[in-house]
Every structure is written in structure tokens, then in C-alpha cells.
Amino acid sequence: MWNSLLLALIAILDLPGSASAITSAPENIYTPASAAMIFITYTVEPIPLKATPAIIPNTFTAVPFPAPAVLSATVTASPASPSSLFSSAGEASSIATFPTFSLGTGAAAGISFSGHRGNSHVGSGTRASVPRPSDTPAAHNVTSNRTRLQPARPRPVGVTSSRTTPLFTFPEPTDTATPTAMFSLASTLSTFLAITSSTSSSSQSVQAAPSPVPFLHGVNTGGWLILEKFMTPALFTGDFAEAKDQWEFDSVPGSLEALEKHWSTFITESDIQAIAAAGLNALRIPVGFWAYDNADTPYHSGADVYVERAIGWARKSGMKVLVDLHGLPGSQNGKDNSGKGGETDWQKPANLERSISVLRTMARKYGAMEYADVVVGLQLINEVISYGDNLLSVTEQWAQDAYRAVKAEVENQSLVVVMHDAFETAGSWTDIAKELNGESEVKTFGVDEHFYQIFTDTYNTFSQDQHVQAACSWASDLAAANKIMPTYVGEWTALTNVCVNPDGSTIAGTECTTEGCQCVSAPIEEWNEQVVGQVRRFIEAQLDVYEGSTSGHFMWSARATNGWDLMRLIEVGAMPNPITDRKYPGQCEGSKRRRGGGSLRTRPRF
Structure with a gap:
């Protein structure tokens, strides 16, 4: 052995x-x-x-x-x-x-x-x-x-x-x-x-690139310090009903009071303790640039205080933290998860420079040795697009400049600096990773790739068996990238658009065609045993792939609506508890290599 x-x-x-x-x-x-x-x-x-x-x-x-x-x-x-x-x-x-x-x-x-x-x-x-x-x-x-x-x-x-x-x-x-x-x-x-x-x-x-951090079984704290309407619909009511993103939300009178109430209640220390009790050992904490520099914007400052609190809670629960700069000046993808939907102007020179300035501030803070026992990584950017007016070559050069800027500021040189794959797959970053990591035995430049099977027409024609097979097929490419650099799946979901028949078979869609059928899109509190079982199958297949082929993974998300909510998935039995438990072992044995390039696997846009 x-x-x-x-x-x-x-x-x-x-x-x-x-x-x-x-x-x-x-x-x-x-x-x-x-x-x-x-x-x-x-x-x-x-x-x-x-x-x-x-x-x-x-x-x-x-x-x-x-x-x-x-x-x-x-x-x-x-x-x-x-x-x-x-x-x-x-x-x-x-x-x-x-x-x-x-x-x-x-x-x-x-x-x-x-x-x-x-x-x-x-x-x-x-x-x-x-x-x-x-x-x-x-x-x-x-x-x-x-x-x-x-x-x-x-x-x-x-x-x-x-x-x-x-x-x-x-x-x-x-x-x-x-x-x-x-x-x-x-x-x-x-x-x-x-x-x-x-x-x-x-x-x-898996033979992984040497990394100074342990394997990360993690979850995101999405919808907390950057608002996403589908995750917190109750916030977007009354005076805030017309707001589509945090830029518009923060522009409404009374928004700071509403935000402070949300920040103090949406994620709490007891949530972190429950997450740790389920066997997870890491948090990915998305935060917007305005927490560190909100000049000339309607954004409210103050979210960094809650990043600090979450780090403290994680430390007490024996967990690690990846701090994720989720929203950048000018918006890196034009979606609400960047803080501002619509235009994508992050590649304007002033915004590129401002982004690196914010990262320097974050590096000095979270890269200090006083955080070295708990903060293991800093993510440069989330779900950045590089098409249209946004060039991949600019993204790649910015990533290298940002990495070097962060490394120049941190005391903790073991801090892993993570770049989103720009929807090009993690493997497309191996040459840059080799250059940045050089001959160092420990690799501190890593890449983050996201996997969702719920937002494209192709995936929405799949049965659950096909969804499981698709998840299994990711393993080879992820493992190949992970040999070169720390490779993370920064976001993934339990959800697929399938319906489950009484006999356990599945069909694609969000509406049933037979008596006794139920769809995954139904409210989670109404899920029957067959739906819970099929969702768990998909979760376990993904976990097996990520655990065997990467340096860590983070489910989206700790708290949210319906089946996006980790804690509710645990409550109904769809999420293994502890996370290492398996009811459906060996689903990915003999899976084939994934083919084709990246696609825009992202969360809903409002």
C-alpha cells in the first residue's frame, strides 16, 4: 500500500x-x-x-x-x-x-x-x-x-x-x-x-504541486458581503425592490442600516461552527473592492470588519480562509456578483491600477504573520470575462502584475495567490504558473475554476446519470493542472435541472410529466426521498472528483435560497455529513477525459 x-x-x-x-x-x-x-x-x-x-x-x-x-x-x-x-x-x-x-x-x-x-x-x-x-x-x-x-x-x-x-x-x-x-x-x-x-x-x-496549505474542503460565504438578488430576495423588497445589484442597493436612502443588519445576521459564528462540524475546513469569503476603497462610488464601507470577524470565527473552529476579491473596479464581468451589472470596464488602465492598489492593501493585511495560521490564500479576481472589449492578453498580464504586487507586500510568503481561470480552464494557465512559481519547491500561484451544470442549454438536456458522468469527466484535466500549480474549484453547486420519477429514473427539465414525479427545482423543504437521493449522487460524484484531482473546493454557498444553501442540504440529507461520508461510492471509476474548452459557467444574472 x-x-x-x-x-x-x-x-x-x-x-x-x-x-x-x-x-x-x-x-x-x-x-x-x-x-x-x-x-x-x-x-x-x-x-x-x-x-x-x-x-x-x-x-x-x-x-x-x-x-x-x-x-x-x-x-x-x-x-x-x-x-x-x-x-x-x-x-x-x-x-x-x-x-x-x-x-x-x-x-x-x-x-x-x-x-x-x-x-x-x-x-x-x-x-x-x-x-x-x-x-x-x-x-x-x-x-x-x-x-x-x-x-x-x-x-x-x-x-x-x-x-x-x-x-x-x-x-x-x-x-x-x-x-x-x-x-x-x-x-x-x-x-x-x-x-x-x-x-x-x-x-x-493525485500527485499535486507542492503547496504550503492543506487540502481545503470549503464553502463560500456568498451573498453576505456582496449582495446577489437571487440569494437574498428578502433584502430586495420595499424601497430596494427596483435595485438589481449592490451599486443600486447602496444608492437607496437607508441602505447602510439595512446592510449592517444583513451583515450581522446572514452569517454568524454559529453558522461557522456548524459548517466545521460537518467536516469542512475552509471558507472562501467573497468581498468587493469598496470594502477597502469606496471613493467616488455609492458603495458603503464596513464589510472588511466582517471579513475580520469571519477570520476569527474560522480560527476558533480550526478552519482556514481564502479571501476572495469578488468585485473589482469597473466590474470584471458586468454581473451582479461583481457589485455592478451592465458595463464591463475593469480593463480601463485606471481600473486595472486601482484593482492592484486594493490588492496591495489586502495583501498587507491578510498576508501579515498574525493571520498566517488561518488565512491561507488571497484570490485576485472572480469570474473575469476576457472577450469583446476585454482581452485575454490584458487579463493574463494583469494577473502576473497582481501576483508580483501581492508577493511584494505579504509577510507570509506561504500565502497562495489564486487567479480565476477567466473561463479558459485551469490548464490554460500552466505556462504562466510555471513562470511565476519558477523553481521554487512550494508553489504559491494557483488557479480557480468554477463548475455549474445548470446554466447552459446543453446541460439542461441531461438526465442525472449524464450530469454525474459529466462531473466525473472533469477529473483528468483538473489533475493535470494540479500537478503544475495548486488548482481549486472555487465554486460548484448541488443543483441540476432534472425531475425524478417515482421509480428513481430522471428526465431533464423543471416540470414533471408523470404522476408522483418531483423536480429538483421544487422547494427544498418539499424534496422527497428520490430527489434527495439524486441530488446526493451528484454531490458525491463532484466531491470525489475535487478531492481526488485538485487542491481544494468551495461549494456555493453556505447560506442562500433553496438548494443553493449548504446548511439546508445537510438538513435534508442531500449533503454528506460529515462531508467524507458516501452513500454512492465509486461513481467516477473509469471516467473519460473531458473534452473542449471553457464555457461561461456562472451564477444567475439579474
Whole structure:
């Protein structure tokens, strides 16, 4: 399963009495400018159960020591095979879900075994899942484990990295479906050591460009700090009914008071906590240029205060943040998501210069070391068009100028600077990425590509099976780009325009033709079991692609109307909770390479 493995702390436990076993770290070794690793000392508390040797692959996130930090872990236990310490199949396994706890100067917190799954198995591939048997009901404390392995590469000291490493074993309980706590963490010792490791060449995992940030399972805070009418229709009523975008909204008397109420209630700390509890670890926060420079515009300032609050909430929940300059002077796409619909004048020299000036301000702020533990990226621009009077060559040159301007301002040189693909696909930016990233081992220029299957005539003729196949077909191109530079899917949706028949089959459209049929376009609170299942199929296929082929993804959006709302999708069961859970595993096996160029995959325009 592993071609080489430079850390394996394995304790075979046989605990018939009151004895305990401890796995501990070897002596400290330190070598600068290399990969980061954490040793953890565990104290195991026995229980009087029959003991069976088991290997536990431990998926964790390493954070610089000795700064206060958090470490979260998901542990999968499976019986050791006589022929291999690191693989098993067709055997019982257990899942231990660990809460987040402090490292460095923080105090350790307890860890308890929290679940057992019978009649399931761990596959031998590095992207294996633990499937839920059809005869086993779901339990809140049981999750599927999808370990995402990548070859480790040297990283500078003081940056975040991730590792998946077999650590130790514990006894597998028998004759009980939900045992009580089997072990707890009494003390934690973490020390960074210098290692490099690699996975097997036959691994299914993606070889990604070295990045200073962990994989990002994220969601957008869209509709919060830049208004979009379809996401917050209640705001656009009364005196604001005629406004089409934030430019017009902010021009109405009383708009500042309305905005401040919206800012303080639309996304709250409890929302961020709920998002983190679902297994997501990142926020993409769209914000307009006017939060930092609103001169000669009707826009109100003040949104940056809420960016600051969201960063604080994310830090407390153990999440990362990508700050996204979503609206630029002159509008980069003429749509409401830029702050102003209509004309697209962002390539006028004065607007290009002003955009970079705003990015410098943002870079100095969010690129400061005081934010380095939570702000991992700054996005230069969102959904920029480069046709008509807007030239792709100008966009490409601006992106390079903006990247260099940001890098000149940031203290945190590990901050990833992300460029939208200008609807040209991420792969079209590889030459520029190679030039900007140069020979540096860690790549800090990345690209963002968006995927929607709801706004084009072609997609709107698809059945749900075809939508799933289309999503699967994106994997090869994304993986190829991700080998060159950090590649993110900055926006995607759960929604398609299909209707679901009582037998589970689907047809394209937003109106049913048979009795008992229901469409995805129906209000989410009315979705029946068949619709929820088909939406979840599509979500899981996309997640499998993004998790296996990119450096991170961000669903659109945390709060919105109908099926655009992450939290409501979780409530109805359409969104996996935790996000790593799978009811429809393996949908994208054997998918074909995506063909053709980019299309304008964007959100509705009003």
C-alpha cells in the first residue's frame, strides 16, 4: 500500500487485565527546510474485551510547533493481514472520530473512541472508503473514511503540512455494535522532524504541486458581503425592490442600516461552527473592492470588519480562509456578483491600477504573520470575462502584475495567490504558473475554476446519470493542472435541472410529466426521498472528483435560497455529513477525459 513509509508507530495490544500500553515518539531529531511530521504520545486505557491486532491509519493535519494550534484526526482501524501490515480486505473495521485538540502551548484534550462498524471493510487503495452495508443503519457517530494521500515533498520549516500515517493498534471489540470508550489521549507531545516519504507508484492518489496549505474542503460565504438578488430576495423588497445589484442597493436612502443588519445576521459564528462540524475546513469569503476603497462610488464601507470577524470565527473552529476579491473596479464581468451589472470596464488602465492598489492593501493585511495560521490564500479576481472589449492578453498580464504586487507586500510568503481561470480552464494557465512559481519547491500561484451544470442549454438536456458522468469527466484535466500549480474549484453547486420519477429514473427539465414525479427545482423543504437521493449522487460524484484531482473546493454557498444553501442540504440529507461520508461510492471509476474548452459557467444574472 505504501512504497516507503518513514514513520510507523505500532503497538499490538493484548489487554486481558488492567495493564495499559503506550506508543511514544522516538528521540527528537531536527533538520531545517524539510517535511513536517508530528509524533504523538498516546496513553491507551484498556477495556476487558477480546483483543485482536489492528492497524490504524491516522489522518491528521500538522501545524507549526510551538505556536498554539489545533490537530484533528480521523482514525480507521482494520485487522492486520498476515501478509501485510498495511492492508486488509473483507474484514471488520472500526472508525474512531477524534475531536479537535490543542498543540504547542495549548492544553491537550481527551480523545475517545466513538463508533464501531460491523461487516464493512477497508479497501487496499489509498483512496479507499469504508462503505455502509445495505443492512446496517446509519449512525451519527459512524463515518466513512476517505483518506487522501499525496507524495510528501520538502517544505520550509514553519508551514502547515498534512500526513497520513499508521500509528498504533487497539483491540477490536466483539459482540457489540457501539462499544464504550476504548482509549483516551492523556498527554500529547508534538515535535517537528525532518522526513520525506512517498506513496506507491500504483496509488490512485493525485500527485499535486507542492503547496504550503492543506487540502481545503470549503464553502463560500456568498451573498453576505456582496449582495446577489437571487440569494437574498428578502433584502430586495420595499424601497430596494427596483435595485438589481449592490451599486443600486447602496444608492437607496437607508441602505447602510439595512446592510449592517444583513451583515450581522446572514452569517454568524454559529453558522461557522456548524459548517466545521460537518467536516469542512475552509471558507472562501467573497468581498468587493469598496470594502477597502469606496471613493467616488455609492458603495458603503464596513464589510472588511466582517471579513475580520469571519477570520476569527474560522480560527476558533480550526478552519482556514481564502479571501476572495469578488468585485473589482469597473466590474470584471458586468454581473451582479461583481457589485455592478451592465458595463464591463475593469480593463480601463485606471481600473486595472486601482484593482492592484486594493490588492496591495489586502495583501498587507491578510498576508501579515498574525493571520498566517488561518488565512491561507488571497484570490485576485472572480469570474473575469476576457472577450469583446476585454482581452485575454490584458487579463493574463494583469494577473502576473497582481501576483508580483501581492508577493511584494505579504509577510507570509506561504500565502497562495489564486487567479480565476477567466473561463479558459485551469490548464490554460500552466505556462504562466510555471513562470511565476519558477523553481521554487512550494508553489504559491494557483488557479480557480468554477463548475455549474445548470446554466447552459446543453446541460439542461441531461438526465442525472449524464450530469454525474459529466462531473466525473472533469477529473483528468483538473489533475493535470494540479500537478503544475495548486488548482481549486472555487465554486460548484448541488443543483441540476432534472425531475425524478417515482421509480428513481430522471428526465431533464423543471416540470414533471408523470404522476408522483418531483423536480429538483421544487422547494427544498418539499424534496422527497428520490430527489434527495439524486441530488446526493451528484454531490458525491463532484466531491470525489475535487478531492481526488485538485487542491481544494468551495461549494456555493453556505447560506442562500433553496438548494443553493449548504446548511439546508445537510438538513435534508442531500449533503454528506460529515462531508467524507458516501452513500454512492465509486461513481467516477473509469471516467473519460473531458473534452473542449471553457464555457461561461456562472451564477444567475439579474
